[in-house]
Amino acid sequence: MFQDVYDVIVVGAGHAGSEAAAAAANLGSKTLLVTMSLQNIAQMSCNPAMGGIAKGQIVREIDALGGYSGIVSDKTGIQFKMLNKSKGPAMWSPRVQSDRMRFAEEWRLMLERTPNLDFYQEMVSGLLIENGKVRGVRTSLGIEIRGRAVVLTNGTFLNGLIHIGEKQFGGGRAGESASFGITEDLVRAGFESGRMKTGTPPRVDGRSLDYSKMNEEKGDARPDKFSYSDETRPLERQKSCWMTYTSNDVHDILREGFDRSPMFNGRIKSLGPRYCPSIEDKINRFADKERHQLFIEPEGWDTVEVYVNGFSTSLPEDVQYKALKSVAGFENVKFFRPGYAIEYDYFPPTQLKHTLETKLVENLYFAGQINGTTGYEEAASQGLMAGINAHLKIHEKDPLVLRRDEAYIGVLIDDLITKGTEEPYRMFTSRAEYRTLLRQDNADFRLTPKSFEIGLASESRMRRMEHKFAEAEKMVQFFRTTSVSVAEMNPILESKDSAPIIQSDKLFKLLSRPQVDLDDLMTVESVATYINEHQPDREILEQAEVQVKYAGYIERERNNADKLTRLEDVKIPDSFDYDKVRSMSIEARQKLKHIRPVTISQASRISGVSPSDISVLLIHMGR
Missing domain, CATH: 1.10.150.570 (GidA associated domain, C-terminal subdomain)
Incomplete structure (x- = not known):
């Protein structure tokens, strides 16, 4: 039925588990992915989107390391936006609205095409631990499956408890049962556990909404993509999202249900994500605000199901329904399902090494919400690193640990291990002290060589990165060495309200001005000639411009990072x-x-x- 001994067993097939299984298998480990439902692999349990502020950088890093999240996101996206374009490139963050059903389908198909990977559907109810080392897992049917390393990615399923108003019932997410037994085994082994909470909004029928009362939110006119590979292309068509607002009337209706809310009557005792609060928490904490934004997000190309982003709640379903009917555009709303909160077990991540291996049990790894994080991207990145390091450990190779100046993934894991977390941890650009180095545009420069060295990133990925790096460097050098005349440059500067030059000057210096961008220089004869001869693609143009415009900031951060590296x-x-x-x-x-x-x-x-x-x-x- 099973291989005698697997190299790596991954428990759970959410975003963390899927990346962990893919990484270990692609590196050559005989891998087993065990999940309670093969129909729900890489399910988007909450919002149908990948990326966003800091999270988009993480998806780019996963892709640069050879993970699947970026490719799946590109293939199943319905809208792309580069957020924070009005700010410096350290803040630019890609985000894609996803087709929920196709996202999960594409993940499953990619995993099924992955060599060395087996699947099994059943609940894992315990761990086989002998002499301080994990030896495999035990299922609810009593089957023992042996493995040299085990990666736990249980998400919100460990003793999961769902709350909707006064009602509560066991579950890992809507329609799926909770998982029991693993927490108890880990506590017996000496681990400290805790409880956390997260929530999700109602899903509604898009046919029942009046979009004429909402603001349309379109994707980028020139959409980009996540993956650095040639396997995907930018979206050729996009679907709009919409925005509307709550009101004082909506808030008053919600307040009427506070006495029935598990958040306020004491039934929920654990902490939820500070930066993604429920609607009842928002109107309680920010009582002075007359309205809050709601983003109306389609769940796919063809489905009519719609996600109401910003209305996460555990209030009784009748209160949810009455309040939403008072939102502009929702007067005739029909529910697909109400919002709910869920409490689940997690294990404080200070019990882990930087490889995500536990300190107490050898060859046992934790990744995702079991470590106290929130978000698909944070989970996927941990799964990738746990899968990589489980493979490296059992094959007696050096681990892969990313420093804080090398990746947002490095910041995330270092924060968890050295600081711990008592509330769901979410990544922000502000958490990274070297965010000018950790841009979304250069993740392949930073990480693909490391992944190629361990055998995960492909030869074609590596060669593509080297070509992009060489061409961008060549273009930067062109700007450093090429001058432009007063007559050719001043009309451009005047049109941009930038001070004119009194003698010819280097293109590098002129492009460094905040008012001037690369598009402005396309009419300069030398630039036009260079572009025509070398035909750089969009990635190379963007990379060269960022390196020129932010050269001073990049150099300063690099120097600071190098000083810290000495202590590393x-x-x-x-x-x-x-x-x-x-x-x-x-x-x-x-x-x-x-x-x-x-x-x-x-x-x-x-x-x-x-x-x-x-x-x-x-x-x-x-x-």
């Missing part, structure tokens, strides 16, 4: 005895003993560890 190279021995460092604060000793950072740099980022504690630590290490 200072390793702390596994056996280091913090109790002997008496001049260190008690809090610092306790935190360092609990988290056991691998390097001085990681130690410096732990909450409660001060610069003076780090100085003392360095002295005791003989530095």
Whole structure:
């Protein structure tokens, strides 16, 4: 029925599990993906979209490393937007509205085409742990499946409890049962567990909405895409989203149901995502606001189902319905299903190493919401890294750990391991101190060589990246060395309200001006000639322009990152005895003993560890 011993067993087939299984299998590990429902692989449990602020950068990084999320998003998108284009490129974030059904279908088909990957549908109810090492899993039918490494990606299913008003029932998401047994096994093994909450809005029938009362939200006129590969193309047609608003009348109706809300009457005790609050939380915390935005998002090309983004709620279904009917355009709304909240078990991620392997049980990895994160993109990136590192560990190869100056994925995992989280963790650009280095346009430069080295990114991916890098560098050098005359440049500068030049100047210096962009220079004869001769594609043009316009910022951040990297190279021995460092604060000793950072740099980022504690630590290490 099964292979005698799998290299890697992945439990759960959400975004984390799907990426983990694909990565391990593509690297050559014989992999088994176990899920409670093969019909719901990579299901978009909440909003039908990928990317967004900081999250879009993560999807680009997953793609640069050889993951599938970017390709699937491109193939199943219905609208593309590059967010924050009015700001600097460090803030630009791609986002795609997805066809929910086709997204899950494409993921399943890609996984089924992946060599070395087997599937099995059943609930995993326990772990096989012997002498501090995981040996496999046990299913609800009592079947024991052996594996050299196990990756847990259980999402919201571990002892999941769904709330709709006064009603509550077990479930991992609407229409699917919760998972039982794994938490209890892990707690018996010494793990600390906790509870978190998330929620989702109602889904409604788009035919019952009056879009004439809403604002139309179109995609980009020139849509881009996520994947750096030639496997996908930008969207040729797009579907609009819509925007409307709540009102004081809507808020008053919602308040009437607060006494029946599990959020306010004490039935929900766990913390939900701070940056994606429920509608009842929003009108309670921001009582002075007369209205809140609602984004009306179609769930696909052909379905009439619509997602009401911004109306996440666990209020009783009759209150949800009455309140939504008072929203402009929703007067005749018909529900497909009400919104709900869900509580589930998670495991504080300070119990993990930076590879996402647990400290307590060897070869056991956690990825996704089990680590306290929220969001498809955050989950997928952890799954990818857990799948990679599980493969590398059992094949006795060096792990792949990304630094904070190398990837948003590195920031995410480092934050989880060194700081932990007591509320669902969501990625923002502000969490990355080197965000000018970690742009969405250069993820392939940063990460494809690392993935190619371990055997995940393909030869064609690597060669494509090298070509793009060389051509962008060549173009930047052209701007550095080519001058333009006063007569040719000043009319352009005057049209852009930029100060004229009094003598010929280098194109590099002129393109560095905030008012001037590359399109403005296309009429300059030397630029037009270069473009005509070299035929650079859109990616190369964008890359060259960003490197010119932000050269000073990039260099400054690179220098700062290099200084920090020196501390990353200072390793702390596994056996280091913090109790002997008496001049260190008690809090610092306790935190360092609990988290056991691998390097001085990681130690410096732990909450409660001060610069003076780090100085003392360095002295005791003989530095």
